[in-house]
Amino acid sequence: MSTTHERPHHVVVVGGGFGGLQAVRELRTLPVSITLIDRRSFHLFQPLVYQVATGMLGAGEIAAPLRTIFKQDANVRVLLGEVSGFDLERRRVQVERLPNGDPCHEVPYDTLIVAAGSCYSYFGHDDWRSVAPDVKSLESALVVRRRILTAFEAAEIEQDRERRTEWLTFVVVGAGPTGVELAGQIAEMAKRTLHEEFREVDTRRARVVIVELADRVLPGFPPPLSEKARRALERLGVETFVGHRVVDVDEDGVQVTSPDHAPEAIRARTVMWSAGVEASDLARALAEASGAGPDRGGRVPVGPDLTLRGHPEVVALGDMALVHDAQGRPQPLPGLAPVALQEGRYAARQVANRLHGSTTPPFRYRDKGSLATIGRAKAVADFHRVRLSGLPAWLAWLLVHLFYLIGMQNRLLVLTRWMFSYLTRSGGARLITGSEVSPAAHRPALTVPK
Numbered sequence: 001m002s003t004t005h006e007r008p009h010h011v012v013v014v015g016g017g018f019g020g021l022q023a024v025r026e027l028r029t030l031p032v033s034i035t036l037i038d039r040r041s042f043h044l045f046q047p048l049v050y051q052v053a054t055g056m057l058g059a060g061e062i063a064a065p066l067r068t069i070f071k072q073d074a075n076v077r078v079l080l081g082e083v084s085g086f087d088l089e090r091r092r093v094q095v096e097r098l099p100n101g102d103p104c105h106e107v108p109y110d111t112l113i114v115a116a117g118s119c120y121s122y123f124g125h126d127d128w129r130s131v132a133p134d135v136k137s138l139e140s141a142l143v144v145r146r147r148i149l150t151a152f153e154a155a156e157i158e159q160d161r162e163r164r165t166e167w168l169t170f171v172v173v174g175a176g177p178t179g180v181e182l183a184g185q186i187a188e189m190a191k192r193t194l195h196e197e198f199r200e201v202d203t204r205r206a207r208v209v210i211v212e213l214a215d216r217v218l219p220g221f222p223p224p225l226s227e228k229a230r231r232a233l234e235r236l237g238v239e240t241f242v243g244h245r246v247v248d249v250d251e252d253g254v255q256v257t258s259p260d261h262a263p264e265a266i267r268a269r270t271v272m273w274s275a276g277v278e279a280s281d282l283a284r285a286l287a288e289a290s291g292a293g294p295d296r297g298g299r300v301p302v303g304p305d306l307t308l309r310g311h312p313e314v315v316a317l318g319d320m321a322l323v324h325d326a327q328g329r330p331q332p333l334p335g336l337a338p339v340a341l342q343e344g345r346y347a348a349r350q351v352a353n354r355l356h357g358s359t360t361p362p363f364r365y366r367d368k369g370s371l372a373t374i375g376r377a378k379a380v381a382d383f384h385r386v387r388l389s390g391l392p393a394w395l396a397w398l399l400v401h402l403f404y405l406i407g408m409q410n411r412l413l414v415l416t417r418w419m420f421s422y423l424t425r426s427g428g429a430r431l432i433t434g435s436e437v438s439p440a441a442h443r444p445a446l447t448v449p450k
Contacts, residue, residue, distance in 0.1 A: 008033040008075070011351060012093055012109035014083050014282065016043045016066050018337045019115035019318040021406070022344030028073040030352055035107055037095060039082040041065055044138055045405050047337060048414070050178055053135045053144040053272075054185040055430035056421065061413045063138060064406040081105065083116070083282060086289045088311050111313050111354075113347050116280035118319035118335060120273055121297075128249040132173060132271040135182060142434065144272055148186065149432045151270045152194060155201045168206040169268035171254050173246050174275030175212030176220065177372040180229060182272060183210040184374040187236040192376075193427050209266055211241045211256055213275070218372055218380065220334065225380040228389045232374040246275075277335050283320035290314070295322050295330075304331075304362035305350060306343060315350065317343035323363065333365055337404070342366065371397045376422065 009032045013020045016038035024036050042063040051057040070076040081095040084104070093107045120134040133140045133147070148170065155167040168190075172183045190206035197203075210217065210233065216226040217233065217240055230240050241256060248255040253268040279298035287293055287300040290308045294300055299322040301309070306321065308314040318340040323331045333339045342365055350360045369383035371393065379393035388396060398418065405411050417428050 009110045009351075009355060010035070010108065011111045011113065012037065012107055013113045013115065014038075014093065015115035015117060015318070016040070017046070017115060017117045017318065017340065019117075019340035019344040019347075020113065021066075021069070022341045023113050023115065023317075023347045024070065024076060026345055026348030027351060028070065028076050030348075030355070032075065032351065032355070034073075034076045035079055035109075036066060036070070036076060037079045037081060037083055037093065037107065038066060039080070039097065040138075041067070041078075041080055042138075043069065043406055045401075045410075046136065047177075047401060048405075049138065049141045050135050050182040050185060052138065052429070053141040053182065054148065054189055055145055055427045056185065057414060057417055058429035059138055059142065061410055061417065062405070064410060069406065079107065085285055086112070088289050088308075088314065091313070109313075111315070111351055113315045113317070114282060114286055114320070115316075115318045115340065115344065116282040116320050117340075118277040118279050121276040121278040122273065123276060125249070128273070131251055132249045132254075132273040134273045135178060145430075146432055146434050147270050149430055152190075152198065152201070152203060152206075153432070154269070155203075156198050157200070164201065165207070166253070166267050166269050168201070168203070169253070169266065169270070170206065170208045171266055171268045171271045172208070172210045173249075173254065173271065173273050175210050175214070175217035175240070175242065176274060177218065177370070179210055179212070179274035180217055180233065181373050182274060183208050183238050184233055184236055184378070187233075187238050188375045189427060191237060192425050206237075207239065207268075208237065209239045209241060209268070211244050211246055211254065211266075213243070213245050215243050217242060221370060221372070221380060221382050222387065225382055225387060225389060229372065229374055229380050232378045232380075232389075236375055236378075277319060279320040283316070286314070286316060286320075297322075301330075305360060306347060306363055315347045317347055326362065334367075336370070338368060339365055341404075371400060373397045376425075 011032050011034050013024050013036045021043050042065050045062040048062045066078045082097040084096045085094040091109050095105045122128045133143045135141050151167045155164050158164040170186050172179045187208045190203045194203040217230050218226045244256040244258045253266045255265050257263040283300040284294045292301050300316050302316050302321045306315045319335040346363045353360045371381045373379040377391045377394050379397045381388040381393035381396050402411050
């Protein structure tokens with residue numbers, strides 16, 4: 001990375017998630033020009049997307065426009081478009097779907113930081129996406145919210161008892177933090193928030209099921225905390241199907257199986273997906289452009305300094321990258337926001353050091369712990385030496401999420417919403433929007449609009 005250019009050193013950052021945003025925030029104080037490219041105009045606080053899906057929070061409360069974040073930084077340019085490829089030899093990024101209708105645009109770079117994230121994996125069954133949407137993006141969260149709320153509306157007018165039971169059955173596939181939080185929130189909403197708002201149906205009779213292939217919920221947590229989380233879920237009425245594999249998903253529900261049980265069909269009109277992740281398609285494109293193949297999860301291999309083999313000017317980070325040590329051994333890191341944040345800071349420090357002609361030691365992830373909330377005043381927290389559950393863990397969860405949420409306005413709005421919800425047991429943004437506003441009970445299922 002030469003500093004002899006007459007123009008400032010140009011850093012292109014792909015992705016406005018946790019890693020990319022953190023990299024830009026650190027880089028903006030350096031004598032460099034920065035272009036941040038994202039297909040969406042906002043940064044999304046993904047850990048709280050499930051609260052949009054359940055109507056606890058509004059979409060605007062967990063998202064911040066990228067241009068607003070960097071409006072005071074004259075050396076930061078935001079480009080709305082979708083990255084479609086990389087020319088590593090010419091140091092160009094190809095961008096498509098531009099808002100002005102141009103077919104393609106090339107952005108040159110001196111340093112490239114790619115933080116394109118990941119998406120949920122349906123394990124080769126992409127046809128399940130339409131009947132079991134995830135809660136990874138804001139768009140899909142709004143689809144899930146529409147389906148959850150429409151299911152209660154359908155149950156209110158459904159006369160057939162069996163069909164009403166299907167409308168009141170909700171299945172969450174995957175018992176990681178997102179799945180546990182989603183299932184717990186739906187159960188609380190059905191049993192403590194909605195039951196006074198409906199006249200013909202008792203929402204407290206809703207059935208919430210969470211399905212997990214591992215032998216316990218929250219498999220990434222210590223077993224004692226997983227057990228506490230399971231008990232908290234079951235006290236809310238959530239059925240935990242651990243050690244079960246989903247073998248089919250359709251408009252009528254899911255079919256699960258386990259080594260000890262025969263296949264079982266769970267009839268449900270609302271199924272949500274939060275199981276497994278795979279790297280963004282850009283990880284494969286970047287790996288192929290460098291001549292290195294992606295791993296089985298689609299991640300691009302990077303060295304201990306997060307750079308691409310043969311291209312020290314290209315850094316990949318977050319869920320899309322598989323870090324290797326100096327001996328070439330893979331060092332898998334959890335797909336969590338703290339990893340991306342630390343890698344984003346590291347990438348910026350690496351750019352600063354190279355501009356000054358110095359080297360940067362290999363990246364080291366500092367694991368500060370994990371948190372997951374189950375419901376009102378119910379959570380688990382693993383800080384390694386300290387493990388919490390119940391109200392103390394829930395308060396820690398609140399503070400951590402408020403701290404990392406972007407924008408003081410959003411922090412105040414979310415805190416106010418949470419306090420009001422805690423005191424009144426009421427929801428927030430339970431609005432049915434979009435084209436699926438009518439349950440149409442004669443139809444076999446709801447479908448995602450195309």
